[in-house]
Amino acid sequence: MKINTYRTILEQMWQKDKKCFASDAEFPPHCLRCGKPLNKRLVVNALSRYADVHICEDCGMDEALRDACGQVLPMWEWYALSYKRDMPFHCDGPALTTDCSFNHIYTGSKKLFPFNHLEHPVSEMVYSRSDYDGHKWWTTWHHSDGERPTTELATEIDQFTEALFQLPEFKTLDTMRCFCRASAQPTSESTEFNLYAATEHFYIWLRMITRPRDYNLYCHFYLKETADGSK
Numbered sequence: 001m002k003i004n005t006y007r008t009i010l011e012q013m014w015q016k017d018k019k020c021f022a023s024d025a026e027f028p029p030h031c032l033r034c035g036k037p038l039n040k041r042l043v044v045n046a047l048s049r050y051a052d053v054h055i056c057e058d059c060g061m062d063e064a065l066r067d068a069c070g071q072v073l074p075m076w077e078w079y080a081l082s083y084k085r086d087m088p089f090h091c092d093g094p095a096l097t098t099d100c101s102f103n104h105i106y107t108g109s110k111k112l113f114p115f116n117h118l119e120h121p122v123s124e125m126v127y128s129r130s131d132y133d134g135h136k137w138w139t140t141w142h143h144s145d146g147e148r149p150t151t152e153l154a155t156e157i158d159q160f161t162e163a164l165f166q167l168p169e170f171k172t173l174d175t176m177r178c179f180c181r182a183s184a185q186p187t188s189e190s191t192e193f194n195l196y197a198a199t200e201h202f203y204i205w206l207r208m209i210t211r212p213r214d215y216n217l218y219c220h221f222y223l224k225e226t227a228d229g230s231k
């Protein structure tokens with residue numbers, strides 16, 4: 001399984017746009033960040049700090065200024081990813097986005113997990129809790145008392161989790177913190193962020209906590225069949 005982020009989606013777009021520059025660009029593609037035409041000469045454009053793509057000179061300057069004062073432009077506001085662009089983007093595999101397509105599960109029936117007093121949506125089958133100790137990630141799994149995952153479902157959960165930790169964004173707590181600033185949904189707590197994804201059988205909520213010496217990542221897996229059956 002390959003998991004997409006806003007970064008990987010932009011990099012895929014750029015792989016196509018870049019071909020226009022084979023011998024300078026007669027009709028340069030638009031800057032993925034602001035939508036203005038790029039300079040005809042590839043080297044005159046700037047390399048983004050957040051994805052391996054070229055952006056226009058103005059955007060290069062804007063990124064540097066925003067970076068200096070910690071005011072990163074969220075990647076979902078980039079021209080190429082925002083609603084302003086007519087063409088929807090396509091990608092193979094699940095994408096981590098700030099749009100939650102399964103809000104209905106949070107207002108439906110609830111249940112308790114063993115040894116846990118918090119209520120979870122009834123469709124939640126399992127969640128993982130990870131923390132980064134300065135060297136590596138440690139993960140524990142928490143199963144609902146209800147339906148146990150079949151081999152097929154367990155494989156899907158394992159593949160998602162493995163692919164997640166293979167992303168450079170989840171290499172360390174620091175990389176996850178940088179990723180959250182530009183690519184995750186902020187919350188009222190400045191060190192907590194959300195992202196959402198879906199696989200064949202699951203809706204997935206990633207809750208990221210960027211504080212050191214705390215639990216840093218929760219992955220909640222909700223069975224679509226149960227979630228949508230109770231819609």
Ligand SMILES: [Zn+2]
Pocket residue numbers: 031032033034035036055056057058059060
């Ligand atoms: Zn630009």
